[in-house]
Amino acid sequence: MNKVAVGVNGYGVIGKRVADAILMQPDMELVGVADIATDWRIASVANRLPIFAATEDARLAMTVAGLRPRGTLDELVELSDIIIDTTPKHVAAGNLERYRTAGVKAVFQGGESHATTGHSFVAQANYDSALGRDTTRVVSCNTTSIVRVLGALDTAGLLLRARGVLIRRATDPWESHLGGIMNTMVPEPSIPSHQGPDAQTVLPGLDLVTIAAKGAHTQTHNHYWTIQLTRPATRDEVIAALRAAPRIAFIRISDGLVALNSTIELMRDLGRPRGDMWEVAVWEDLVTVQGDEVFLTYQVYNEAIVIPETIDAIRALTKLAPDAASSMAITDSTLGMRKDFLSAQLP
Amino acid sequence: MNKVAVGVNGYGVIGKRVADAILMQPDMELVGVADIATDWRIASVANRLPIFAATEDARLAMTVAGLRPRGTLDELVELSDIIIDTTPKHVAAGNLERYRTAGVKAVFQGGESHATTGHSFVAQANYDSALGRDTTRVVSCNTTSIVRVLGALDTAGLLLRARGVLIRRATDPWESHLGGIMNTMVPEPSIPSHQGPDAQTVLPGLDLVTIAAKGAHTQTHNHYWTIQLTRPATRDEVIAALRAAPRIAFIRISDGLVALNSTIELMRDLGRPRGDMWEVAVWEDLVTVQGDEVFLTYQVYNEAIVIPETIDAIRALTKLAPDAASSMAITDSTLGMRKDFLSAQLP
Numbered sequence: 001m002n003k004v005a006v007g008v009n010g011y012g013v014i015g016k017r018v019a020d021a022i023l024m025q026p027d028m029e030l031v032g033v034a035d036i037a038t039d040w041r042i043a044s045v046a047n048r049l050p051i052f053a054a055t056e057d058a059r060l061a062m063t064v065a066g067l068r069p070r071g072t073l074d075e076l077v078e079l080s081d082i083i084i085d086t087t088p089k090h091v092a093a094g095n096l097e098r099y100r101t102a103g104v105k106a107v108f109q110g111g112e113s114h115a116t117t118g119h120s121f122v123a124q125a126n127y128d129s130a131l132g133r134d135t136t137r138v139v140s141c142n143t144t145s146i147v148r149v150l151g152a153l154d155t156a157g158l159l160l161r162a163r164g165v166l167i168r169r170a171t172d173p174w175e176s177h178l179g180g181i182m183n184t185m186v187p188e189p190s191i192p193s194h195q196g197p198d199a200q201t202v203l204p205g206l207d208l209v210t211i212a213a214k215g216a217h218t219q220t221h222n223h224y225w226t227i228q229l230t231r232p233a234t235r236d237e238v239i240a241a242l243r244a245a246p247r248i249a250f251i252r253i254s255d256g257l258v259a260l261n262s263t264i265e266l267m268r269d270l271g272r273p274r275g276d277m278w279e280v281a282v283w284e285d286l287v288t289v290q291g292d293e294v295f296l297t298y299q300v301y302n303e304a305i306v307i308p309e310t311i312d313a314i315r316a317l318t319k320l321a322p323d324a325a326s327s328m329a330i331t332d333s334t335l336g337m338r339k340d341f342l343s344a345q346l347p
Numbered sequence: 348m349n350k351v352a353v354g355v356n357g358y359g360v361i362g363k364r365v366a367d368a369i370l371m372q373p374d375m376e377l378v379g380v381a382d383i384a385t386d387w388r389i390a391s392v393a394n395r396l397p398i399f400a401a402t403e404d405a406r407l408a409m410t411v412a413g414l415r416p417r418g419t420l421d422e423l424v425e426l427s428d429i430i431i432d433t434t435p436k437h438v439a440a441g442n443l444e445r446y447r448t449a450g451v452k453a454v455f456q457g458g459e460s461h462a463t464t465g466h467s468f469v470a471q472a473n474y475d476s477a478l479g480r481d482t483t484r485v486v487s488c489n490t491t492s493i494v495r496v497l498g499a500l501d502t503a504g505l506l507l508r509a510r511g512v513l514i515r516r517a518t519d520p521w522e523s524h525l526g527g528i529m530n531t532m533v534p535e536p537s538i539p540s541h542q543g544p545d546a547q548t549v550l551p552g553l554d555l556v557t558i559a560a561k562g563a564h565t566q567t568h569n570h571y572w573t574i575q576l577t578r579p580a581t582r583d584e585v586i587a588a589l590r591a592a593p594r595i596a597f598i599r600i601s602d603g604l605v606a607l608n609s610t611i612e613l614m615r616d617l618g619r620p621r622g623d624m625w626e627v628a629v630w631e632d633l634v635t636v637q638g639d640e641v642f643l644t645y646q647v648y649n650e651a652i653v654i655p656e657t658i659d660a661i662r663a664l665t666k667l668a669p670d671a672a673s674s675m676a677i678t679d680s681t682l683g684m685r686k687d688f689l690s691a692q693l694p
Contacts, residue, residue, distance in 0.1 A: 163510065163573040163640075163642075165512035165571040167514060167532060167560070167562070181606075182564075183563075183564045183565055183566065183608065184564050184566070184606045184607040184608035184611075185514055185562060185564060185569045185606060185607050186605065186606040186607075187569070187571075187600070187605075187606070187630065187633060187644050189600045189605070189632075189633075190633075190635075191633055191635040191642045191644075192635075209573070209637070209640075209642065211571050211573075211642055211644070213514070213569065213571070213644075215514070215532060215562050215563060215564070216530075216562060216563040216564045217529075217530045217531050217532060217562070217563045218530055219530065219531070222532045222534070222560065224512040224534075224558050224560070226510040226556070226558075226573055253534070253536045258533060258534075258536070259528075259531045259532060259533040259534070260531040260532050260533075261530065261531035264531075283534065285536075286534060286536075286537075286538055288537075288538040288539075290556070293510075293556075295510075295538045295539075295556065295558055297534050297538075297558070297560075
């Protein structure tokens with residue numbers, strides 16, 4: 001099989017997950033990961049991953065730390081057919097010209113603006129329009145979840161308009177010592193929050209407004225949606241529309257999955273890498289329909305949900321797979337994605 | 348002036364605030380507070396308040412603890428024209444018959460059902476229908492806030508329907524050692540949550556649905572509303588409708604009141620008793636209008652918001668004041684209620 005050579009620039013929350021997912025793909029080869037860190041973050045994987053220094057300074061520091069980098073970012077770019085840039089917000093956009101000059105394709109993350117690449121990506125929504133492009137941008141965790149869930153209702157012809165309240169996690173778990181949000185809630189300073197317009201970069205027709213706030217917890221986002229349907233519908237119809245869409249998995253309060261932490265613990269018990277949940281977890285027994293309105297509650301694992309999209313974006317840009325279905329089939333089976341986490345179906 | 352003799356049964360989060368507020372009213376006399384606690388909770392006020400034991404056992408325990416109770420609940424009831432029952436949920440309902448038999452009026456709190464009293468109370472909404480009744484129930488903190496805010500839009504003829512997401516505090520601050528909710532969010536197990544139907548016990552005509560969850564913070568609730576208006580309106584009209592209603596006070600993110608904790612700190616700086624906020628604090632700069640929709644974000648101080656309502660309920664049941672406006676005028680001026688906490692108006 002023709003393997004695509006993939007380099008990952010930035011070995012942080014997203015980068016390390018992307019690297020591991022690439023290692024699981026039969027049609028991709030991980031040629032290296034680049035970063036500037038020289039501590040446990042890189043030392044813990046230096047024996048199993050090809051490490052590159054993102055800068056000349058980092059190369060010196062890594063060498064001093066005994067990490068033996070194989071080269072710098074320029075050399076990683078040269079070895080790669082495509083670069084996944086998971087460096088911090090705005091750092092990534094600054095790398096765009098370097099990738100263009102080197103003639104390498106590039107996938108950016110949701111921290112960058114739509115304008116950086118001119119294309120925003122969610123596999124099930126618009127894989128086709130990314131086919132063969134030089135660059136795309138995998139939208140953020142919250143936006144990905146919105147496109148999956150509202151897109152499912154839209155595909156079923158049920159969505160008229162949606163209004164959502166997004167309670168975001170305070171900070172990422174690994175950065176919690178830097179200070180997060182304790183014992184309070186922090187509303188975003190404007191309505192709509194950015195996730196609504198961001199989802200429209202993928203599904204321009206959606207009528208949606210998002211209101212966001214940060215909560216005093218570090219793991220996963222939590223969305224509460226009020227959705228007006230195009231017509232009165234039954235609860236079964238709504239559930240069927242969600243079930244028909246990929247990468248949405250049902251959970252139930254009646255199964256004891258009563259809060260964000262119980263789902264997180266289940267992922268650990270299932271042996272998921274890092275306890276990740278790539279699916280959007282919709283509480284099936286909270287799906288409530290009143291006439292032409294549906295109320296939805298779901299959980300978004302912000303560290304993990306964009307990983308499958310990033311893998312599919314690689315296939316779209318490099319034309320490794322001709323359509324979303326064939327790419328997603330490989331991604332979902334290699335990662336072990338599920339359609340539900342109901343007790344009757346576990347493990 | 349003819350003073351009404353008021354007894355408070357239950358000296359907890361609500362009871363102690365009610366007792367202090369009664370002491371500030373020119374037309375009320377606090378004849379005593381009853382409880383079963385014998386520790387710091389009672390010891391800290393035994394010198395300044397008339398203490399009664401809620402039970403015979405408690406009388407013995409209080410005496411052993413050196414608290415010198417003046418009698419038991421039966422004796423407090425005998426001395427009182429009206430009892431404010433702030434004992435725990437369901438304990439209060441069990442006391443109803445005792446008050447009836449003794450011929451004393453009684454005000455219950457939102458933990459009891461509407462059926463317990465047949466009347467639910469928010470001063471500005473239905474003071475008149477409580478006039479001279481034997482009992483009423485001051486609705487819960489969240490419900491009080493909903494009636495105030497949605498009632499204001501309804502009074503202005505603007506409210507068609509409202510859908511709200513209520514992020515509740517995990518536990519009360521003083522009980523935090525008993526265990527609360529840490530680093531997670533806990534959705535309520537059904538939609539609509541009980542606050543919507545509860546608000547309809549006061550304003551039966553409201554079309555509203557509430558979705559609730561508990562957050563990992565201990566102080567104050569936080570509401571996010573999507574409201575459909577009866578017609579397209581301007582932002583100024585909506586703000587004017589809220590400003591016209593009592594017991595709603597504006598705050599602004601642009602004044603640095605950026606989260607629940609900043610408002611809490613402001614209340615402490617203003618010298619409020621226990622740092623209480625009796626008003627609903629609406630973020631004025633988050634009031635967002637799109638056509639016939641308005642998005643509202645506000646903060647509810649769960650420990651304090653029902654205190655003015657409870658004082659007004661005393662006046663309604665005992666006919667101390669003939670209408671809501673005259674009762675609320677006394678309550679609001681004695682407590683020092685405000686219409687806004689904008690920097691330009693402080694202190």
